Amino acid sequence: MRYLPLEEADRKLMLERIGVPTIDDLFAAVPRDKLLDHLPDLPRVRSEMEVERELSALASRNAAAGAHPFFCGAGAYRHHVPASVDHLIQRSEFLTSYTPYQPEITQGTLQVLFEFQTQVALLTGMEVANASMYDGSTATAEAVLMAHRITRRRKAVVSGSLHPQYRDVICTLSHHGGSRVTALPPDPDANEDLIAAIDGETSCVVVQYPGFFGHVRDLGEIAAAAHAKGALLVVAVTEIVALGAIKSPGEMGADIVAAEGQSIGNGLSFGGPYVGLFACRSKHVRQMPGRLCGETVDAEGRRGFVLTLSTREQHIRREKATSNICTNSGLCALAFSIHMTLLGERGLRKLAAVNHANAVALADMLAGVPGVSVLNETFFNEFTIRVPGHAGDVIERLAEKGVIGGVPLSRLEPERAELIDLIVVASTEINTDEDRVRFATALAEVLA
Amino acid sequence: MSMNRQGRPTDTGTGETASAPTFTGHRGLDHEESLIFERGRLDKTGVDLPEPKAVATRLGNVARQGEIGLPGLAEPEAVRHYVRLSRMNYAIDSGLYPLGSCTMKHNPRLNERMARLPGFGDIHPLQPQSTVAGAIALIELLGGYLMELTGMPAIAMSPKAGAHGELCGMLAIKAAHDAAGDSLRRIVLVPESAHGTNPATAAFMGYSVKTIPAKTNGTVAASDVKAALGPDVAAIMLTNPNTCGLFEPEIVEIARAVHDAGAYFYCDGANFNAIVGKVRPGDLGIDAMHINLHKTFSTPHGGGGPGAGPVVLSERLAKYAPLPFIHREDGKARLIETIGEAETLGADPFGRLTAFHGQMGMFVRALAYMLSHGSDGMRQASEDAVLSANYMRAGLRDVMTQPFGDQPCMHEVLFDDQFLKDTGVTTLDFAKAMIDEGYHPMTMYFPLVVHGAMLIEPTESESRESLDIFIDTLRDLTRAAKAGETERFTSAPRFTPRRRLDETKAAREPKLRWMPPPEKQAAE
Numbered sequence: 001m002r003y004l005p006l007e008e009a010d011r012k013l014m015l016e017r018i019g020v021p022t023i024d025d026l027f028a029a030v031p032r033d034k035l036l037d038h039l040p041d042l043p044r045v046r047s048e049m050e051v052e053r054e055l056s057a058l059a060s061r062n063a064a065a066g067a068h069p070f071f072c073g074a075g076a077y078r079h080h081v082p083a084s085v086d087h088l089i090q091r092s093e094f095l096t097s098y099t100p101y102q103p104e105i106t107q108g109t110l111q112v113l114f115e116f117q118t119q120v121a122l123l124t125g126m127e128v129a130n131a132s133m134y135d136g137s138t139a140t141a142e143a144v145l146m147a148h149r150i151t152r153r154r155k156a157v158v159s160g161s162l163h164p165q166y167r168d169v170i171c172t173l174s175h176h177g178g179s180r181v182t183a184l185p186p187d188p189d190a191n192e193d194l195i196a197a198i199d200g201e202t203s204c205v206v207v208q209y210p211g212f213f214g215h216v217r218d219l220g221e222i223a224a225a226a227h228a229k230g231a232l233l234v235v236a237v238t239e240i241v242a243l244g245a246i247k248s249p250g251e252m253g254a255d256i257v258a259a260e261g262q263s264i265g266n267g268l269s270f271g272g273p274y275v276g277l278f279a280c281r282s283k284h285v286r287q288m289p290g291r292l293c294g295e296t297v298d299a300e301g302r303r304g305f306v307l308t309l310s311t312r313e314q315h316i317r318r319e320k321a322t323s324n325i326c327t328n329s330g331l332c333a334l335a336f337s338i339h340m341t342l343l344g345e346r347g348l349r350k351l352a353a354v355n356h357a358n359a360v361a362l363a364d365m366l367a368g369v370p371g372v373s374v375l376n377e378t379f380f381n382e383f384t385i386r387v388p389g390h391a392g393d394v395i396e397r398l399a400e401k402g403v404i405g406g407v408p409l410s411r412l413e414p415e416r417a418e419l420i421d422l423i424v425v426a427s428t429e430i431n432t433d434e435d436r437v438r439f440a441t442a443l444a445e446v447l448a
Numbered sequence: 449m450s451m452n453r454q455g456r457p458t459d460t461g462t463g464e465t466a467s468a469p470t471f472t473g474h475r476g477l478d479h480e481e482s483l484i485f486e487r488g489r490l491d492k493t494g495v496d497l498p499e500p501k502a503v504a505t506r507l508g509n510v511a512r513q514g515e516i517g518l519p520g521l522a523e524p525e526a527v528r529h530y531v532r533l534s535r536m537n538y539a540i541d542s543g544l545y546p547l548g549s550c551t552m553k554h555n556p557r558l559n560e561r562m563a564r565l566p567g568f569g570d571i572h573p574l575q576p577q578s579t580v581a582g583a584i585a586l587i588e589l590l591g592g593y594l595m596e597l598t599g600m601p602a603i604a605m606s607p608k609a610g611a612h613g614e615l616c617g618m619l620a621i622k623a624a625h626d627a628a629g630d631s632l633r634r635i636v637l638v639p640e641s642a643h644g645t646n647p648a649t650a651a652f653m654g655y656s657v658k659t660i661p662a663k664t665n666g667t668v669a670a671s672d673v674k675a676a677l678g679p680d681v682a683a684i685m686l687t688n689p690n691t692c693g694l695f696e697p698e699i700v701e702i703a704r705a706v707h708d709a710g711a712y713f714y715c716d717g718a719n720f721n722a723i724v725g726k727v728r729p730g731d732l733g734i735d736a737m738h739i740n741l742h743k744t745f746s747t748p749h750g751g752g753g754p755g756a757g758p759v760v761l762s763e764r765l766a767k768y769a770p771l772p773f774i775h776r777e778d779g780k781a782r783l784i785e786t787i788g789e790a791e792t793l794g795a796d797p798f799g800r801l802t803a804f805h806g807q808m809g810m811f812v813r814a815l816a817y818m819l820s821h822g823s824d825g826m827r828q829a830s831e832d833a834v835l836s837a838n839y840m841r842a843g844l845r846d847v848m849t850q851p852f853g854d855q856p857c858m859h860e861v862l863f864d865d866q867f868l869k870d871t872g873v874t875t876l877d878f879a880k881a882m883i884d885e886g887y888h889p890m891t892m893y894f895p896l897v898v899h900g901a902m903l904i905e906p907t908e909s910e911s912r913e914s915l916d917i918f919i920d921t922l923r924d925l926t927r928a929a930k931a932g933e934t935e936r937f938t939s940a941p942r943f944t945p946r947r948r949l950d951e952t953k954a955a956r957e958p959k960l961r962w963m964p965p966p967e968k969q970a971a972e
Contacts, residue, residue, distance in 0.1 A: 001820075001821060001824075002820075003820070004825070004828060005910065005914075006836075006908070006911065010912040011832070011835060017842050020856070023835060026857075027723075027834070027856075029697045030695055030697075030727050034700070034728075035726060036727065039725060039827060040725055040826070041823070042822065043823070044825075045822035045824055046819055046820060048558050048820070050819075051558060055586075055812065055819070056567075059562075062580045062583050063575065063580070064570040064571060065575070066566055072574055076572055082523070084494075091534040092539050092540075092541030093535060093537040093539045094530075094751055095541075095748045096541045096555050096748055097539040097540075098751070099749070103946065104941045104944040104945070104947065104949065105888065105945075106536070106537050107533075108533040108534050111483070114961070117960055122517045127961075134608035134753075134754070137802050138802055163803060165800060168771075168800040169799075169800055169801065173615075218508075245511065246511060247511075269563075270572070270573050270580065270583050270805060270809075271573030271803070271805045271806070271808055272805070272807040273756070285960070292958075297953065298946040298948060299950075300947055302947075306951050306954045308954040308955050308958060308960075311955070314648035315643075317644070317648070319651035319657045321651070323648070323652065324611045324645050324648035325611055327611065327752060327753035328752050329753045330751035331750030332750075334750070334751065338526065338530055342493070342523065342526050343493060343494070344490065348516070350500070351495070354499075356500070356505060356506070357500035357502075358500075358501070361501055378507060378508035399578060412574075412786075414788060415786070415788050
């Protein structure tokens with residue numbers, strides 16, 4: 001087996017030195033009747049070539065986004081990732097290193113995390129950010145739990161602007177120990193009265209920005225209303241590129257920002273691995289979940305970096321930890337940070353401008369398709385359209401024509417009849433004029 | 449002075465001290481590297497983009513006005529920045545990484561190539577299911593393999609890491625108790641040798657944690673578990689093989705007692721690498737177990753994630769598995785993503801742990817690992833991992849001390865700091881001296897039940913020559929410690945980009961991000 005350096009002669013000699021006759025003598029603690037006397041019922045060892053052939057065959061049964069006019073968003077976005085990003089994250093020293101518990105020999109990872117935390121804090125307009133979470137949805141749920149700890153209240157008010165699956169993750173993770181979630185219904189028209197739902201027991205209000213249906217709105221009033229009742233504002237961002245074009249959540253009064261960072265540096269990969277961004281005000285840092293990297297000095301007084309404030313974490317605090325989280329999303333955070341460094345302020349602004357312009361062009365074009373209406377007055381690179389009939393069927397028929405035309409609400413909220421004709425459509429820098437024309441043409445044909 | 453034929457000097461210099469300062473601060477191949485914020489400029493970029501179309505913007509009243517403050521670098525500068533930083537890291541690819549409980553095995557590059565096939569890497573989680581049949585088939589295939597290896601009838605694939613998997617298993621257990629109307633079970637039993645994530649997970653869900661002591665031989669006694677069980681106990685969370693590197697010999701009896709008391713058995717599968725193809729956890733009577741794909745199945749650790757933590761479930765817990773899951777009907781597999789759809793199939797999911805479907809990129813890598821090894825190769829890998837750990841034990845047992853006596857271990861061997869008594873050298877010092885010898889240290893001070901613990905996990909990826917040199921190195925270090933060469937330890941590490949770092953200062957005066965220097969702030 002090509003990955004195993006030991007040979008039979010080595011094994012024999014090693015057993016001799018250990019002082020046992022057979023390998024199974026080392027498994028003596030296993031009850032005899034439980035030790036398997038046969039191999040698992042799986043294929044035997046295979047060459048690299050054979051494995052590549054088998055997996056390539058599976059991959060070829062999927063329609064890769066890059067091979068089609070492609071307009072899906074709803075929490076995962078197809079952006080162009082520079083070739084150097086993927087090369088750099090495959091450097092052995094990054095790819096095959098562990099959590100930087102020995103800082104003297106992991107300054108590379110640690111400095112990257114320090115830079116990453118700074119980039120995230122700047123982008124979200126917050127004071128501090130952690131070293132990343134699993135993804136945007138779990139980061140948002142952790143933000144709710146953090147708000148509970150800070151306010152010592154147990155009720156979260158969730159806006160209908162939040163991604164339905166994010167809402168479900170919050171409900172799953174926070175209905176223990178007396179926590180409650182008041183979730184407003186999905187809000188495709190952006191006219192919910194969120195402020196009315198905030199009361200004296202509310203620990204936090206959770207809104208998505210830009211909203212799941214694409215609307216962008218100033219959160220200042222909601223922040224003020226939440227703060228007036230002693231509650232915190234949690235802002236979830238699923239399309240982080242938007243913050244290159246619109247105000248940061250921090251500027252509008254957010255207390256915690258939980259975001260999905262996939263758009264920068266990371267591919268679609270069918271939903272994971274992604275990278276959760278998590279930022280807050282300095283005064284709340286000790287209630288933050290997850291790893292933090294901090295600056296310090298070494299024995300010779302030189303600047304260096306370490307993991308810090310770990311007294312919040314499970315390996316020290318055990319049952320009193322702020323979260324059970326143990327891993328971050330290190331390599332995806334690295335990809336995010338490299339891509340962000342390549343973009344810089346100027347590149348990010350331009351990327352955001354191209355995204356917005358492409359989406360506006362698409363919205364205008366789709367609005368001209370008979371029977372289709374665009375719900376949004378405002379949006380960044382994603383908006384919602386209403387089509388006659390069942391949106392899921394429309395999307396399937398578009399796929400038959402080779403166009404991946406967005407995410408139908410019937411996929412995410414099949415029980416809500418009022419959403420059955422809605423499609424969330426995204427357009428990023430990857431879409432060409434030809435893509436847009438093919439989409440509009442195919443949609444017109446499907447609806448005809 | 450000697451010269452070569454071109455008249456060029458060939459002598460090797462005077463051998464002056466290696467610690468002399470340099471003008472640049474660099475030391476040969478080792479470069480100092482400033483922060484991007486200290487050199488990048490806001491108007492510089494390493495990405496060329498097309499000009500945006502001229503359109504009337506639809507950003508309402510929230511268009512960004514001010515500066516964000518993000519510096520950019522041109523591509524050559526960025527590449528150099530990250531390559532230089534990478535060179536300050538230790539990695540499996542550069543040396544033995546015996547971090548106990550973390551399973552730092554070789555990461556095959558075929559797996560990276562497979563995960564990047566456009567058919568896997570460039571598909572959207574919510575594009576029509578009809579366009580991703582291969583992805584669904586892959587998840588189903590991997591899930592099937594994991595069920596076969598563990599001997600369990602069901603699996604939840606979406607957990608994003610080990611601790612997330614623990615949460616998944618425990619939520620399924622809670623759902624089962626709730627469904628049975630058994631809401632008085634408020635206690636979870638956790639052995640004191642457990643990973644910190646176990647009690648943290650139980651507490652996260654509102655359970656009280658009751659600690660089970662370890663026996664003097666490092667394992668958990670069935671009698672201690674029985675004494676702690678009662679109508680208020682929801683579950684036990686037990687790691688097997690355990691964190692002391694030992695297989696729990698009374699595990700079958702423990703499982704029976706737990707079930708007799710109406711509780712469930714959560715098994716922490718962090719150490720599954722010791723027993724793949726040798727023992728099936730399902731045959732031992734467990735109800736749920738997470739599998740760290742980034743440990744046992746070699747998906748790269750990436751400097752601290754991403755991981756992946758699928759959870760196998762017993763028949764009794766299967767119906768509570770979270771969304772999404774794969775359902776096969778009439779020869780076709782599809783993802784079930786909503787409660788309503790799940791209920792029509794008789795399932796009762798406890799909810800959803802994450803948006804989308806889990807760590808697909810890790811699934812591809814893990815499956816590539818499994819297909820490459822095959823069942824024979826996977827069993828061989830476990831045997832080699834156990835063999836290597838015991839070889840380490842045999843090579844060190846006369847000079848280091850084992851807290852529970854000299855007995856066969858699984859894939860990691862545990863030492864304590866008794867052998868360092870009165871030497872003035874601590875476990876931390878010993879670990880730092882290993883760094884100077886070119887090794888990543890073992891896991892230190894864990895498990896907590898052992899004083900000055902050193903947990904060594906060599907994995908199956910090392911040759912015998914590599915193990916021999918490592919053993920010889922540790923033997924020399926133990927000799928030096930006992931011979932009073934304390935300086936070699938207390939001043940270590942000496943040959944690293946940084947010497948020991950002041951962790952107290954980092955925690956007392958937290959600096960968690962770069963800030964502009966005061967003079968620049970004042971000027972603005």
